[in-house]
Amino acid sequence: MKIARYTAYGGPETVVLEDAPIPTPGPGELLIRTRAAPVTAGDARMRSGKVPRGLGLMIRLAIGWSRPKVAPGWAFAGEVAALGFNVTTFQEGQRVFGLKGFKGGAHAEYLTIPATGAVLPLPESLSYEQGAAFFFGGLTAAEFLIDRAKLASGERLLVAGATGSVGSAAVQIARHIGAEVAATASPANHPLARQLGASEVTDYRSGPPKGPFDVILDVMGSLGWKGAKPLLSPKGRLVLITADLSEMLASALRSRRFITGTNKDDLPSMQRLIDLHKTGGYTPIVGPVLPFSQLSEAHRVAESFHKPGNLVVTMG
Ligand SMILES: NC(=O)c1ccc[n+]([C@@H]2O[C@H](COP(=O)([O-])OP(=O)(O)OC[C@H]3O[C@@H](n4cnc5c(N)ncnc54)[C@H](OP(=O)(O)O)[C@@H]3O)[C@@H](O)[C@H]2O)c1
Structure with a gap:
C-alpha cells in the first residue's frame, strides 16, 4: 500500500x-x-x-x-x-x-x-x-460556538472567514441554533456564504461589517481583540480560532469575553456533531x-x- x-x-x-x-x-x-x-x-x-x-x-x-x-x-x-x-x-x-x-x-x-x-x-x-x-471544521465550530461562546438563538454572530472548513461549519451550526449570521469572505465565495445561511456577506478586504455583534468568530485571527472590540455588543464575546501566544495569554485574563484555545476531538464531541448532522444542523x-x-x-x-x-x- x-x-x-x-x-x-x-x-x-x-x-x-x-x-x-x-x-x-x-x-x-x-x-x-x-x-x-x-x-x-x-x-x-x-x-x-x-x-x-x-x-x-x-x-x-x-x-x-x-x-x-x-x-x-x-x-x-x-x-x-x-x-x-x-x-x-x-x-x-x-x-x-x-x-x-x-x-x-x-x-x-x-x-x-x-x-x-x-x-x-x-x-x-x-x-x-x-x-x-x-470532523475538522465541524468539531471546532461546534465546540467554540456552543460550549465556549454559548451562542444563543436570536443573537447576532459574525463569522470572519466564513467559507473554509471551520467557517462553513460555523455558519450552518449558528443558523441551526437560531442566530443571525453575518459573514466575511472573498467575493468568489459570497454565493457559498449565502447558501450556508449568512444573511449579510461582505469582503473582509473592504473592512469589517457593521456591528454590534454578540459573538465574533474570527477564523484566521485577522481582526484580533483590537479590531473586534469596537464591533462587539456590551456582553459580546470574541472567539479567535487562530491565536498567537500573546493572544492566548491575554484571553486567559478576559476568559469570558475573549476565547482562544484548541478544541476536543473525543467520542462525545464526534457523536454530538453526528447528532447535529442528523437533525439538519450540519453537513460538511x-x-x-x-x-x-x-x-x-x-x-x-x-x-x-x-x-x-x-x-x-x-x-x-
Ligand atoms: N483553535 C483550534 O482548535 C483550531 C481548529 C481548527 C483550525 N484552526 C485554525 O483555524 C484556521 C482556519 O482553518 P480552516 O480549516 O477553516 O482554514 P481554511 O479552510 O483554509 O479557511 C480559511 C478561511 O479564512 C478566510 N480568510 C483567509 N484570509 C483571511 C483574512 N485575512 N481575513 C479574513 N478571512 C480570511 C478564507 O476566506 P476566502 O477563502 O474567502 O478568502 C477562508 O474562509 C487555521 O489557521 C487553522 O490552523 C484552529
Whole structure:
C-alpha cells in the first residue's frame, strides 16, 4: 500500500508517498481501507511548522525538533477491511469514519485503529468524501460556538472567514441554533456564504461589517481583540480560532469575553456533531477533491487558507 511520510519541516514537497506492507490489526483493532481523507489547515501547519507567533517552540517539542515525527493525516473515511481478535462491535465491509488524531496516520491506503477508539459508523446520508470532511471544521465550530461562546438563538454572530472548513461549519451550526449570521469572505465565495445561511456577506478586504455583534468568530485571527472590540455588543464575546501566544495569554485574563484555545476531538464531541448532522444542523462542505497520488499538491492548496470548504484526497 501507499503511505505518506513527512521528510522535513518545509514546503509541500516534504510530504512523500512510500510503499509499506498492509498492517495487520492487533487484538481489539480494526483494519480500515481508507477511501478518503481530508488535508486540513492542521496537516499543512504540522508539515511546514508554520504556526502562529510564539507557538513554534511548543509544536517542535510536541511533534519533533528537526522534522515532524508524526505521521501525516488526521481523519479518514473508509470501510472495515478486517477485524482484530475479539472485535464484535463492527463488521467487515462496514462504512466508518474517524480520527487518527494528533499522531496521524490517515494518509495511507490502509490504517489500523482500536475498535473502541475515535471510529464510528458513517451515516448513510454521507459519502466517503463528506465523511472525510466531517470532523475538522465541524468539531471546532461546534465546540467554540456552543460550549465556549454559548451562542444563543436570536443573537447576532459574525463569522470572519466564513467559507473554509471551520467557517462553513460555523455558519450552518449558528443558523441551526437560531442566530443571525453575518459573514466575511472573498467575493468568489459570497454565493457559498449565502447558501450556508449568512444573511449579510461582505469582503473582509473592504473592512469589517457593521456591528454590534454578540459573538465574533474570527477564523484566521485577522481582526484580533483590537479590531473586534469596537464591533462587539456590551456582553459580546470574541472567539479567535487562530491565536498567537500573546493572544492566548491575554484571553486567559478576559476568559469570558475573549476565547482562544484548541478544541476536543473525543467520542462525545464526534457523536454530538453526528447528532447535529442528523437533525439538519450540519453537513460538511466538500471543496477540492484530489487523488491521493497528488497529496503534495493538496498540501499546497490547504496552506493557501483560501479553499472553499474542505479539501479531500481520495484513495479509490
Ligand atoms: N483553535 C483550534 O482548535 C483550531 C481548529 C481548527 C483550525 N484552526 C485554525 O483555524 C484556521 C482556519 O482553518 P480552516 O480549516 O477553516 O482554514 P481554511 O479552510 O483554509 O479557511 C480559511 C478561511 O479564512 C478566510 N480568510 C483567509 N484570509 C483571511 C483574512 N485575512 N481575513 C479574513 N478571512 C480570511 C478564507 O476566506 P476566502 O477563502 O474567502 O478568502 C477562508 O474562509 C487555521 O489557521 C487553522 O490552523 C484552529
